Amino acid sequence: MTKPSLPGNGSDFTVPRVRAWRIFTRNRASVIGITIFGLLLLLSVFGSFLSPYPPEKVGVGQRMEPPKSKFLMGTDELGRDILSRVLQGLRLSFLIGLVSAGVSTLIGILFGAVSGFFGRWIDDLLMRITEIFQVIPRFFLTMMLVAFFGPDLINIVLAIALLSWPQLARLVRAEFLALKSRQFVDAARTAGASTGVLIFLEILPNSLGPLIVNSTLLVGQAVLQEAGLSFLGLGDPTQVSLGVMLYQAQDIMRTAWWATAFPGLFIFLAVLSVNLIGDGLNDLFNPRSRER
Amino acid sequence: MPSPLWGEGAGERHDGCLYMPWIQNRYFRYILSRFLQAIPLIFVILVINFFLIHASPGDPVDILVGLTDADPKVLQELRREFGLDQSLLVQLGIYMKKLIQFDLGYSMRYRQAVFDLILSRLPATLLLMGVALALASFLGIFLGVLAAQRPYGWIDNTSTFMALAGYSMPLFWLGQILLLIFALKLDLLPAQGMVSLRAPSEGWGRVFDIMKHLILPAVTYSSYFLALVFRMTRVKMQEVLAQDFILTAHAKGVSGRQVVYKHALRNAMIPIVTIIGYNFGFMIAGSVLTETVFAWPGLGRLMFDAIMARDYPVLLGIFFIISIIVILVNAMTDIVYVIIDPRVVYD
Numbered sequence: 001m002t003k004p005s006l007p008g009n010g011s012d013f014t015v016p017r018v019r020a021w022r023i024f025t026r027n028r029a030s031v032i033g034i035t036i037f038g039l040l041l042l043l044s045v046f047g048s049f050l051s052p053y054p055p056e057k058v059g060v061g062q063r064m065e066p067p068k069s070k071f072l073m074g075t076d077e078l079g080r081d082i083l084s085r086v087l088q089g090l091r092l093s094f095l096i097g098l099v100s101a102g103v104s105t106l107i108g109i110l111f112g113a114v115s116g117f118f119g120r121w122i123d124d125l126l127m128r129i130t131e132i133f134q135v136i137p138r139f140f141l142t143m144m145l146v147a148f149f150g151p152d153l154i155n156i157v158l159a160i161a162l163l164s165w166p167q168l169a170r171l172v173r174a175e176f177l178a179l180k181s182r183q184f185v186d187a188a189r190t191a192g193a194s195t196g197v198l199i200f201l202e203i204l205p206n207s208l209g210p211l212i213v214n215s216t217l218l219v220g221q222a223v224l225q226e227a228g229l230s231f232l233g234l235g236d237p238t239q240v241s242l243g244v245m246l247y248q249a250q251d252i253m254r255t256a257w258w259a260t261a262f263p264g265l266f267i268f269l270a271v272l273s274v275n276l277i278g279d280g281l282n283d284l285f286n287p288r289s290r291e292r
Numbered sequence: 293m294p295s296p297l298w299g300e301g302a303g304e305r306h307d308g309c310l311y312m313p314w315i316q317n318r319y320f321r322y323i324l325s326r327f328l329q330a331i332p333l334i335f336v337i338l339v340i341n342f343f344l345i346h347a348s349p350g351d352p353v354d355i356l357v358g359l360t361d362a363d364p365k366v367l368q369e370l371r372r373e374f375g376l377d378q379s380l381l382v383q384l385g386i387y388m389k390k391l392i393q394f395d396l397g398y399s400m401r402y403r404q405a406v407f408d409l410i411l412s413r414l415p416a417t418l419l420l421m422g423v424a425l426a427l428a429s430f431l432g433i434f435l436g437v438l439a440a441q442r443p444y445g446w447i448d449n450t451s452t453f454m455a456l457a458g459y460s461m462p463l464f465w466l467g468q469i470l471l472l473i474f475a476l477k478l479d480l481l482p483a484q485g486m487v488s489l490r491a492p493s494e495g496w497g498r499v500f501d502i503m504k505h506l507i508l509p510a511v512t513y514s515s516y517f518l519a520l521v522f523r524m525t526r527v528k529m530q531e532v533l534a535q536d537f538i539l540t541a542h543a544k545g546v547s548g549r550q551v552v553y554k555h556a557l558r559n560a561m562i563p564i565v566t567i568i569g570y571n572f573g574f575m576i577a578g579s580v581l582t583e584t585v586f587a588w589p590g591l592g593r594l595m596f597d598a599i600m601a602r603d604y605p606v607l608l609g610i611f612f613i614i615s616i617i618v619i620l621v622n623a624m625t626d627i628v629y630v631i632i633d634p635r636v637v638y639d
Contacts, residue, residue: 137576
């Protein structure tokens, strides 16, 4: 495969956004990623129109019917249609992943920005706190929080978000350390910009690249964590998420493989697509790794 | 030249004093100093967990008694027995005082010393983790090196895809699928537990039996890690292989294999070792899922049961032991750096 010459050497007059899109889509993997992600998103948004049966309805078929044309993914131990439930679960899993990743990105930005911008003892203090969060086995703590405060949706999202930010915080801090003494910051400060403006309007936009990559990966991790929690019985029992489906399928796994296989497959596809997109974005923002 | 492991001046002392080489060992001293530095950190972790555990609704007595209609007097008696009737600070003080004497307290659920309880579960987890770690490291580095030599060849493409899959899959789900295929469908391997009831209880028969039980959990457990190590190795090896000294080595007529494994890999090793060491702590936490799928009698499962039963002493005890293990592994990672790269120096 011949590698097309990289644009951006002054001879390239395309709009930056268009150029970024071209670089992003040159990576075949990220195109596959964004395609899968788009399809899954459509499925989860329009799932309620597409699902052949009401997902909660018991006994639309026999108990544990294997996949066939009437029930594409078979039925579970209560005779519910697995396809319909997967569509509903997908939406919830995506939602949990996006919201948790969003919240923990916010926490990470706040910690990292304050730490990197102000430096000195604030930096020391915040980084020690970050280190503690990095040393504690995260999944154990997430389990503990959810088990103690009750497995409802909000607690699950919060527990995942509250424990996923340290890596992002360190990243943002590193960017801030590198950027805060650059001339454009001095210029803004001389022009009378306030601290808040400096942090959020001057430095932060310039460190968005690695940040976006990292929070994309956080979405995938959050989906996986929710699945893991639910599998242990710490999912919200009143909701249908893909993880909760896997938890319920455990008892019938030996007779009904489809009840385990399909929800897991969709978790896999969802996380895979997000990770592929993350890889593509990484290539985009990090030209050194832009080999493929 | 004396081995760097034993430091300068290894040999007999002129005054005939008792000579303990391990005290002089600079790696031993480094681990010790790291460990001492980590004591405040362990302390903070324990205090945080202590308050977190006690701040949460519900206590072990509620869970122990369950839905039975117990006499409030009995409940009070139980709480007194567990020391739950005292103020939090007093409880924390008592816990810390005992901890200094290496007493982790008694499990409220198992009515057994926490230390013994953890010790009885630790070997199973360490065995599973050790095998998975070794599998992931060797296979990951090997495949990573192969892939970096021929980018976009079939080995590279296959393993890159597999790595991506391993990275994106719920660990426990992979375990379930493997279990469905290899244990239930093909009936090649045992599905649950660590030993068979009818297997010999000692000698090679037992070793073989445990090994058979170990395969599926270890493969499951190593998948994520394997993906991580592979990706890192591939990237770093590609970077190193493009450098001038590699070209020089080739030009001098060094054999291809030597260039790759001696010259290049050694230079790519530091970030690989880092990623292995850094993720160790997270790996312990992942054990609960694998152990649940395969009914493996390890620490992860004990942790889960302790959470569900609000068994405070066991929870804190496991956090304590895990923190120590993680810190030790981090210190050892730093030492491996020195062995790989003599330029690294610690004060």
